[in-house]
Amino acid sequence: MRSPSGNVLSQLPKKLASLLGCESARLELKWMKESLRPSDHPSTLQKMVERRLQGEPLQYILGTTPFGPLSLLCRPPTLIPRPETEDWTLRLANTTSPKSSRPLSVLDLCTGSGCIPLLLCHLWPPGSTRAFGVDISKQAIKLATDNAARCNIPAHSSADILCNVFVPVLGDLRDTIFLKKLGAPFDVVTANPPYIPEQEYDQLSASVKDYEDLRALLGDLPESPIQNGLSFYHLIARFLAEKGILRNGATVALEVGDRQAEAVENILHCSAGLRHTEIWTDPWGKQRVVLARV
Ligand SMILES: C[S@@+](CC[C@H](N)C(=O)[O-])C[C@H]1O[C@@H](n2cnc3c(N)ncnc32)[C@H](O)[C@@H]1O
Incomplete structure (x- = not known):
């Protein structure tokens, strides 16, 4: 006689296949078994x-997701790092070659799981990078801290071993005095801020809306005068425009949503005074990042 769990298990792949299609169901079942x-x-x-x-998203069930060569912890409600973010972070890592003789000060706004600064810290030479990751969510900061430990990226440098450093910090990016105190002038500022306009949020799948933090997704606060998903870019641009935030030669990389790249480029020109910008397209053909160089 079959055990009850064996019986149920034999039906589950069929149910998964009807939900996801045969190939995805086979792969997901394999990853679950491996975990x-x-x-x-x-x-x-x-x-x-x-x-x-x-x-429920697979990454929350498995508890991890790959991000470049890293394996990062995933816990709801912190945003699951997306492949498009992985793609541009790898590209950014390749465009800069920091040296331990002059370590770079990196600020990642809206850090979530810490995926962006952790990948930079992992890929750049030991001792070349001192990164801060700011997020308003306590769960995100706890996860970023756990991910840093998992990736062996310490929060403090030590006198005897050359290493990169990542410091997750609980805070609100609207508090620019606090941001400035972290480590300005910055050589690299990155952000994947919330950018979904309210009308598009309603159309997101339940597997996103029911599990991932509203604060990680919705681009405008309810009281915001604009509701086009761009509020965070205006806030970030005003911060970047302040004296002493960006070092000469600094790089700014902002992830953007669908059809937002030109508007964000314009915000960086007009509100941050950053003239030298370019738009990066992701491997799926979408304009995904606005890059500015000082
Ligand atoms: C789109 S998620 C990005 C997470 C991560 N950087 C990534 O790429 O996977 C945006 C993050 O912004 C954070 N956030 C929202 N409002 C914020 C604010 N006012 N100040 C700082 N962080 C904020 C959210 O908690 C969320 O973790």
């Missing part, structure tokens, strides 16, 4: 599939 530890209860896999059938 099991010997100490897990026999029903763990069944529970994982049931969560997936309820619409």
Whole structure:
């Protein structure tokens, strides 16, 4: 006779396949099985599939996601790092060659899981990077701190070992005095801010809206006079325009949403006075990043 869990398990792949298609279901089931530890209860896999059938994102179920060569922890409600963010962060890492003789000061606004500064710290030479990641969410800062430990990126440099440093900081990017005190002038400022306009938020899938933080997605606060998803870019540009924030030769990289690149480029020209800008397209053909050089 088959065990009850064996019986249920034999039906679950079919249900997953009807939800995701055969190939995706096969792959997801394989990753779930690979994530099991010997100490897990026999029903763990069944529970994982049931969560997936309820619409929970796979990365939250597995607890990790790849980001370049890193494997980062994922926990709701902190935003799951996206492949497009991974793509431009790798590209940014390749365009700059920092040296330990003159370490770069990096500020990542809206850091979430810490994915952007952690990948830069991992790829750039030891001792060349001192990064700060700011987020308004306590859960995000806890996750970024756990991810830094997982990636062996310390929050403090030590006298005897040359290393890159990442400091996750709880804070609001609207508090520009606090941001400035972190480590200005900055050589690199990155941000993947919330950028979804309210009318597009309503159309997002339940697997995004039910699990990922509203604050990570919605580009405008309810009281904001503009509701086009661009409020954070205006705030960031005003901060960048302040005296002493950007060092000469600094790079700014801002991820943008669908059809926002030209508007954000314009905001950087007009409000931050950054004239030298370019737009990077992602591997899926979308304009994804506005890059500015000082
Ligand atoms: C789109 S997520 C990006 C997370 C991460 N950088 C990534 O690329 O996966 C935006 C993040 O901005 C944070 N956030 C929202 N409002 C903020 C504010 N006023 N100040 C600082 N962070 C904020 C959210 O908590 C969220 O983690």
